[in-house]
Amino acid sequence: MYPHETRIYIAILIGVIIFLSLIGFFIVTIVRYQRKKVAFHVEKIKEQFYYLDKERERISKDLHDDLGASLSAIKLRLQCLKNLNNENSSIIENAEMQIDEVMKKIRHISFNMMPGVLQRRGLDEALKELIDIVTDNTDITVNYKFHAGIFEKNNALHIYRIAQEILNNIVKHSKATVVNFTIVKIKSAIELSISDNGIGFKKKEITTNLKGAGLKNISWRADILKAKVYLTTTPGNGVDYLFKIPI
Amino acid sequence: MSSLKIKVIIADDHDVYRDGLRLLLNADEEIEIIGEASNGKQLIELVKEKHPDVIVADLIMPGVSGVEAIKEIYKSGITRIIALSTFDTEYLIVEALEAGSLGYILKNAQKGEIIEAIKTVNEYNPYYCKSTSSRLVKLISKSKFNPYTKQNLDLFSDKEKEIITLICEEKSSEEIGNILFMSKRTVDGIRSKILSKMNVKTVAGVAIYAIKNSMYFVRHTA
Structure with a gap:
């Protein structure tokens, strides 16, 4: 080989190495950028949910404590009325019944916004209450088994919200009669599984564009928990959710 | 004659509710309000100072909560305590009963119930609010709260025991x-006999009595 040929080959080799290094650098930068972008996105959602939940907690408390107390006080004052004739006493009775109705609505709104039981008694108790509400108000049988243990407050809230959203969907859309609900600890993860025997749905249609705020919320909260989500469903065959949440 | 009146202390952090309660209780000749507190700490101090017969304490109060105050007051030997609760804090009612209160009443209770509760608890008998949900009965039955010392089950005839079971299954007199x-x-006649033998005023009272005395067993779904 002539010396100038060797020089050409070396130059080509150097050129190729530089080119490959540039491409490598480029790819690494893109991957890093993407990862940062995802992390940033999750952080942003996390922050948004934090403030959203905080605000919900405040409104829920105001509704429950202040409005609830004021309405009870009005009812007490009505009960103080004496010597009423039949007509007036039936008016008062009606007014009391209306107060009870308003209180029930407040309870419902306040509980949906932030269940006090979650903050005081933890995830297990809150989920039990959520399931009781479903079984008390519908014909759905819920078989449940869970021992979630103690979670960091915000994570417990995310898991609770995911369960609440899924149960809401089951009640509203699934026509299911049986729901199986379990939370178990397997190795270094918590597995949350909720399945029903309802009408199911076309997974692609619903998940591709994340139709509905409910599913979006589930997906975002799962991202915050760094959970892996497995959704199995076809029309006519119920819905099966499995979340693997690292601990 | 004021010394014969039931001396009551009420505690609630909402002035507007306390005002209403005062108005209602003052109208009853057998009840005298001897003090009012707006938080748990104040309540504990007031009880030490005034020695009431009956205490009516809201469970959600700032600072020292109602449940904590009840625990503290119970330790000092006072047992005639009624927990006052909002309509959806059933877990708090259970905590209050475990902490030492002898009865509870929901803030949206029906006419006359608060007064009935005060008079019942004043006689050292437990009081369960008329609007108690079956869920709360279950929670109380599973809790540590048990105001009953061992009862003589021969107190009830076989027919009465049968009706007690049906009451626990939420059957109306007509269905029974x-x-x-x-x-x-x-049925109504036997029902009122059962209530008086058990010394309770409400259906929830019958159910809790029956469960706590092993006359009825709740089926738990999980």
Whole structure:
């Protein structure tokens, strides 16, 4: 080989190495950028949910404590009325019944916004209450088994919200009669599984564009928990959710 | 004659509710309000100072909560305590009963119930609010709260025991009549006998008495 040929080959080799290094650098930068972008996105959602939940907690408390107390006080004052004739006493009775109705609505709104039981008694108790509400108000049988243990407050809230959203969907859309609900600890993860025997749905249609705020919320909260989500469903065959949440 | 009145202390952080409660209780000749507190700490101090017969304490109060205050007051030997609760804090009611209160009443209770509760608890008998949900009965039955010392089960006839079981299953007098081939009036008669033997005023009271005395067993779904 002539010396100038060797020089050409070396130059080509150097050129190729530089080119490959540039491409490598480029790819690494893109991957890093993407990862940062995802992390940033999750952080942003996390922050948004934090403030959203905080605000919900405040409104829920105001509704429950202040409005609830004021309405009870009005009812007490009505009960103080004496010597009423039949007509007036039936008016008062009606007014009391209306107060009870308003209180029930407040309870419902306040509980949906932030269940006090979650903050005081933890995830297990809150989920039990959520399931009781479903079984008390519908014909759905819920078989449940869970021992979630103690979670960091915000994570417990995310898991609770995911369960609440899924149960809401089951009640509203699934026509299911049986729901199986379990939370178990397997190795270094918590597995949350909720399945029903309802009408199911076309997974692609619903998940591709994340139709509905409910599913979006589930997906975002799962991202915050760094959970892996497995959704199995076809029309006519119920819905099966499995979340693997690292601990 | 004021010394014969039931001396009551009320505690609630909402002035507007306390005002209403005062108005209602003052109208009763047998009740005298001897003090009012707006938080748990104040309540504990007031009880030490005034020695009431009955305490009516809201469970959600700033600082020292109602449940904590009840625990503290119970330790000092005072047992005639009624927990006052909002309509959806059933877990708090259970905590209050475990902490030492002898009865509870929901803030949206029906006419006359608060006064009935005060008079019942004043006699050292437990009081369960009329609007108690079956869920709360279950929670109380599973809790550590048990105001009953061992009862003599021969107190009740077989027919009464049968009716107690049906009451626990949330059957109305009419339904019980249909099942046992009795008239509604007969069932009502036996029902009121059961209530008086148990010393309770409400259906929830019958259920809790029956469960706590192993006369009825709740089926838990999980």
